[in-house]
Amino acid sequence: QIVPGVFRKAVEHVPVATSITDEHANILYVNPAFEALTGYSQNELIGKNESLLSDKSTPVTVYQELWKSITSGQVWEGRLVNRRKDGSSYLADLTVVPVLDDDGSVMHYMGMHRDVTGLH
Ligand code: FAD
Numbered sequence: 001q002i003v004p005g006v007f008r009k010a011v012e013h014v015p016v017a018t019s020i021t022d023e024h025a026n027i028l029y030v031n032p033a034f035e036a037l038t039g040y041s042q043n044e045l046i047g048k049n050e051s052l053l054s055d056k057s058t059p060v061t062v063y064q065e066l067w068k069s070i071t072s073g074q075v076w077e078g079r080l081v082n083r084r085k086d087g088s089s090y091l092a093d094l095t096v097v098p099v100l101d102d103d104g105s106v107m108h109y110m111g112m113h114r115d116v117t118g119l120h
Pocket residue numbers: 019020021023024025049050051052053054055060063064067068071080081082092094096097109110111113
C-alpha cells in the first residue's frame with residue numbers, strides 16, 4: 001500500500017504542529033513541527049494527554065465547547081492559550097478533526113495548531 005507511507009511522509013513535512021490522539025486525547029503521534037513549536041520531543045509527548053499543553057488560563061467553557069463538538073463528530077476550530085516546555089505561553093489557533101471508524105464512532109482525533117501570538 002503506497003498511500004499510508006506517502007501520507008506519513010507528507011505529515012512529517014507539514015509545517016503545522018500536527019498530532020494524532022486516541023479518543024481521550026492521549027497522544028499517539030506528533031510531527032516534527034509539533035516538537036519544534038512546543039519544545040517537547042516525541043518521546044516526551046507520546047502517551048501524554050494534550051492537556052499537557054494547556055496554560056490553564058483558557059476558560060473551561062472553551063474546552064467544553066471543543067469536547068461537545070468533537071465527541072459528536074464535528075470539526076472544532078478555535079483559539080486557546082498553550083504553554084511550551086520552557087514555560088512560555090502562546091496563542092494557539094487549533095483545529096481538531098474527529099476520525100471515525102466504519103460504524104461512525106469516534107476512535108481518534110487529529111489536531112493541528114499554529115502559534116498566532118504575533119498576529120494579535
Ligand atoms: P479536562 O479534564 O480535559 O476537562 C475540561 C472540560 O473538557 C471538562 O469540563 C469536560 O466538559 C470536557 N472534557 C474533557 N474530556 C472529555 C471527554 N473525553 N469527553 C467529553 N468531554 C470532555 N488542549 C489544550 O489546552 N491545548 C491544545 O493544544 C490541545 N490540543 C488538543 C488536540 C486534540 C487532538 C484533542 C482531542 C484535544 C486537545 N486539547 C488541547 C484538549 C485537551 O485534551 C484538554 O481537554 C484541555 O487541555 C483541558 O484540559 P484540563 O485537564 O484542564 O481539563
